Amino acid sequence: MANPQDSLSREHGGIPWKHVIGYLLSIILTALALWVTFETGFSTRTILIIIFIFAFLQAALQLLMFMHMTESSEKKSKLTGQTQTGNILFAAFIAIVIVAGSVWVMSAGHAEHDHHKMDSKTHDMKMDGDMKMDHGDHK
Amino acid sequence: MKWDEFFVTGDPLIYGADVSIGLTVIGILFYLTYFKKWQWLWTEWLTTVDHKKLGIMYIASAVLMLFRGGVDALLMRVQLATPDSKFLDSQHYNEIFTTHGTIMIIFMAMPFLIGLINVVIPLQIGARDVAFPYLNAVSFWTFFIGAMLFNVSFVIGGSPSAGWTSYMPLAGNELSPGPGQNYYLLGLQIAGIGTLLTGINFLVTILKMRAPGMTLFRMPVFTWSALITMIIIVFAFPILTVALALMTFDRLFGAHFFTLQGAGMDMLWANLFWLWGHPEVYIVVLPAFGMFSEIISTFSRKTIFGYKAMIWAMIIIAGYSFMVWVHHFFTMGSGELVNSVFSITTMIIGIPTGIKIFNWLFTMYKGKISFTTPMLWSLGFIVNFVIGGVTGVMLAMAAADYQYHNTYFLVAHFHYVLIAGTVFACFAGLIFWFPKMFGYKLNERIGKWVFWVFNIGFNVCFIPQFILGLDGMPRRVYTYSAASGWGNLNMLSTVGGFLMGVAFLILVYNFYFSFRYSERENTGDSWGLGRTLEWSTTSAVPPHYNFAITPTVKSFDPLIQMKRDNVDLKPKIKDIKKIHMPDNSGVPFFMSAFFFIAGFGLVFEWFWMGIVGLIGVFITLIIRSFDPNEGYYVSEEEIKETERLTV
Ligand code: HEM
Numbered sequence: 191m192a193n194p195q196d197s198l199s200r201e202h203g204g205i206p207w208k209h210v211i212g213y214l215l216s217i218i219l220t221a222l223a224l225w226v227t228f229e230t231g232f233s234t235r236t237i238l239i240i241i242f243i244f245a246f247l248q249a250a251l252q253l254l255m256f257m258h259m260t261e262s263s264e265k266k267s268k269l270t271g272q273t274q275t276g277n278i279l280f281a282a283f284i285a286i287v288i289v290a291g292s293v294w295v296m297s298a299g300h301a302e303h304d305h306h307k308m309d310s311k312t313h314d315m316k317m318d319g320d321m322k323m324d325h326g327d328h329k
Numbered sequence: 330m331k332w333d334e335f336f337v338t339g340d341p342l343i344y345g346a347d348v349s350i351g352l353t354v355i356g357i358l359f360y361l362t363y364f365k366k367w368q369w370l371w372t373e374w375l376t377t378v379d380h381k382k383l384g385i386m387y388i389a390s391a392v393l394m395l396f397r398g399g400v401d402a403l404l405m406r407v408q409l410a411t412p413d414s415k416f417l418d419s420q421h422y423n424e425i426f427t428t429h430g431t432i433m434i435i436f437m438a439m440p441f442l443i444g445l446i447n448v449v450i451p452l453q454i455g456a457r458d459v460a461f462p463y464l465n466a467v468s469f470w471t472f473f474i475g476a477m478l479f480n481v482s483f484v485i486g487g488s489p490s491a492g493w494t495s496y497m498p499l500a501g502n503e504l505s506p507g508p509g510q511n512y513y514l515l516g517l518q519i520a521g522i523g524t525l526l527t528g529i530n531f532l533v534t535i536l537k538m539r540a541p542g543m544t545l546f547r548m549p550v551f552t553w554s555a556l557i558t559m560i561i562i563v564f565a566f567p568i569l570t571v572a573l574a575l576m577t578f579d580r581l582f583g584a585h586f587f588t589l590q591g592a593g594m595d596m597l598w599a600n601l602f603w604l605w606g607h608p609e610v611y612i613v614v615l616p617a618f619g620m621f622s623e624i625i626s627t628f629s630r631k632t633i634f635g636y637k638a639m640i641w642a643m644i645i646i647a648g649y650s651f652m653v654w655v656h657h658f659f660t661m662g663s664g665e666l667v668n669s670v671f672s673i674t675t676m677i678i679g680i681p682t683g684i685k686i687f688n689w690l691f692t693m694y695k696g697k698i699s700f701t702t703p704m705l706w707s708l709g710f711i712v713n714f715v716i717g718g719v720t721g722v723m724l725a726m727a728a729a730d731y732q733y734h735n736t737y738f739l740v741a742h743f744h745y746v747l748i749a750g751t752v753f754a755c756f757a758g759l760i761f762w763f764p765k766m767f768g769y770k771l772n773e774r775i776g777k778w779v780f781w782v783f784n785i786g787f788n789v790c791f792i793p794q795f796i797l798g799l800d801g802m803p804r805r806v807y808t809y810s811a812a813s814g815w816g817n818l819n820m821l822s823t824v825g826g827f828l829m830g831v832a833f834l835i836l837v838y839n840f841y842f843s844f845r846y847s848e849r850e851n852t853g854d855s856w857g858l859g860r861t862l863e864w865s866t867t868s869a870v871p872p873h874y875n876f877a878i879t880p881t882v883k884s885f886d887p888l889i890q891m892k893r894d895n896v897d898l899k900p901k902i903k904d905i906k907k908i909h910m911p912d913n914s915g916v917p918f919f920m921s922a923f924f925f926i927a928g929f930g931l932v933f934e935w936f937w938m939g940i941v942g943l944i945g946v947f948i949t950l951i952i953r954s955f956d957p958n959e960g961y962y963v964s965e966e967e968i969k970e971t972e973r974l975t976v
């Protein structure tokens with residue numbers, strides 16, 4: 191049966207170095223992020239910036255090493271190329287909706303006061319309302 | 330931990346369940362041994378990579394879960410039938426609505442649909458299997474074991490009780506101590522792996538394995554709906570995966586992503602949950618729409634009306650479904666601007682859905698309609714789903730939602746969408762494609778009884794809940810006072826619930842009855858009205874390679890075209906060539922067993938056990954990596970014999 195799985199295994203054969211290297215680099219970047227967080231004395235802000243840089247590096251790395259980013263238009267058909275491009279654009283769009291949307295939703299209106307001031311009164315009220323609905327008398 | 334804490338004790342209902350589980354297991358083991366079925370079970374089912382068999386296993390598991398979720402529902406309805414009832418205490422009630430909601434959505438609705446997709450889609454596009462058959466088996470087994478892990482919670486360790494939404498801080502260690510909530514996190518996490526893999530698998534299958542001539546805009550509507558569903562799965566499920574992992578870190582390793590202490594953000598959980606949760610709604614409703622389209626078109630003997638409009642509506646929904654999630658927590662207090670924006674996006678997303686209703690109506694218009702049971706379910710869907718949709722638009726208005734939120738009005742609304750949409754579709758699709766799976770139809774007369782009893786029960790159950798909700802009855806309360814005046818409507822609702830239970834029993838009886846007495850089909854086109862390729866196979870149940878000769882597609886509704894052109898569907902001997910098929914494998918089964926061990930260990934925070942399980946999973950991955958997996962060839966002789974071709 192002409193089956194993508196077959197063609198994949200035939201194409202590569204031997205050790206898939208690209209994947210192995212990508213995998214090791216991903217682990218190293220993750221470990222570095224942990225090390226920066228737990229072992230260095232940087233301020234929270236600096237740590238966040240560093241972690242973000244590592245995260246973007248790793249995302250790029252995975253797109254290149256695992257996700258066939260580069261082989262879109264060259265060998266494959268035009269349709270494959272278009273699908274690839276559409277896919278990446280859609281992914282970027284969803285990622286922006288998720289991240290920017292969450293930041294907006296979580297920081298707008300009353301939600302923000304809760305977290306920055308930790309005003310215990312509003313907080314209690316909110317919890318109270320939720321709890322009564324959810325768990326009559328939780329044991 | 331002491332043994333009496335390990336097993337859930339002290340409740341006669343639970344002891345009853347213990348006994349019945351024990352007896353069922355003994356019964357099954359006895360049956361398998363006595364009739365020497367172990368070998369058969371292993372080679373035909375547990376190691377299979379055939380999409381049709383995996384589909385059947387998905388559906389069987391889903392029906393089982395429908396039973397479990399249904400028993401939960403009826404227990405709740407018994408408790409609520411009368412005011413101040415003592416049948417269930419509050420903790421028990423909380424556990425039951427949590428397991429009911431979670432099981433119905435994650436372990437019933439999705440697997441049922443994915444099961445039907447598994448059986449039908451490769452046939453509909455003229456393929457011999459899915460793109461990654463082995464992965465398909467991994468999908469099934471991780472789903473299955475996730476479901477089992479979640480289900481043991483009610484006899485071992487105790488069930489989660491923070492609702493299927495598991496809002497923080499309620500679901501945190503302080504307010505939900507013990508293993509219950511961990512079952513939710515790990516059961517869903519493991520099953521989620523399977524769903525994500527299914528998403529990738531069918532995406533590739535539909536894009537890459539269509540029969541020659543089947544362009545994208547010649548694909549059946551059900552295939553399109555599956556394609557869009559898979560896109561949504563691939564983008565939405567990672568959000569759930571991450572959210573579950575973060576909460577797992579909070580509960581097991583003392584992190585503070587969502588906790589009140591340590592500057593965690595409790596409502597961020599709700600935000601992430603619904604970022605997945607709303608697309609999830611479309612994951613369980615789009616395939617339903619697809620199936621209704623096939624059924625309505627088939628039994629109206631007409632091409633679907635407005636095909637392109639239908640498809641574009643779904644494509645738009647794929648992106649748009651990610652932009653409405655806040656309507657689930659308007660009352661969180663994100664402010665006027667946020668609420669207004671999401672109120673409007675929510676109302677807009679109703680439009681493509683509304684358009685589809687008209688497409689179905691116009692498909693039937695001037696059609697010659699056969700009122701078969703699948704068609705009855707489709708008609709029932711149109712009527713009831715409109716009620717769900719209209720009340721949905723009411724909820725979409727943020728200001729009004731402050732009134733409806735967390736009342737029985739909401740409960741009634743989402744049951745109108747989920748039952749009339751998803752469950753009706755599962756029943757309709759199961760009956761419609763039943764002869765494809767088993768070679769005989771379900772009895773139509775009994776089927777009509779199921780339909781009417783269920784429909785009456787459904788409306789008697791949930792119409793009163795709209796009124797109760799408007800009257801202020803909150804959701805997720807385990808009891809209410811007689812003074813509230815809610816007693817009568819609740820009793821009525823419970824009666825309706827039991828009618829649905831009766832309908833389910835008649836359905837099960839129909840499985841048995843039809844197995845014994847139904848006439849066996851001897852053509853591939855069991856209803857005589859097939860329009861798409863799955864009905865073009867030479868026998869009712871297609872052989873394991875599906876098509877002896879890959880069909881060529883010349884138009885939309887290809888089988889109609891072939892019938893018009895008088896194409897002989899029987900393959901010619903000279904065209905028969907050997908067929909390459911994938912090998913069976915037991916690895917997915919063992920992998921899921923290790924996932925169970927890992928999950929169970931983590932639930933009880935026995936980390937050694939978690940590690941052992943994960944090492945096991947890793948080993949199965951390695952075994953698979955070094956398996957050359959060449960597959961095998963079905964010989965020409967075997968094909969000729971199966972197709973009953975004589976030289
Ligand atoms: C036999 C038919 C059914 C009956 C009688 C029924 C009844 C109920 C009841 C009594 C509740 C609890 C309401 C509360 O205390 O707040 C509930 C909640 C729920 N049901 Fe159903 N149900 C049925 C079928 C379904 C189906 C088929 C689905 C999904 C496909 C579903 C999904 C849910 C969900 C998500 C919840 C919310 C759980 C939560 O609050 O965390 N139900 N149902």
Ligand SMILES: [Cu+2]
Pocket residue numbers: 606607610653654656657
């Ligand atoms: Cu929603």
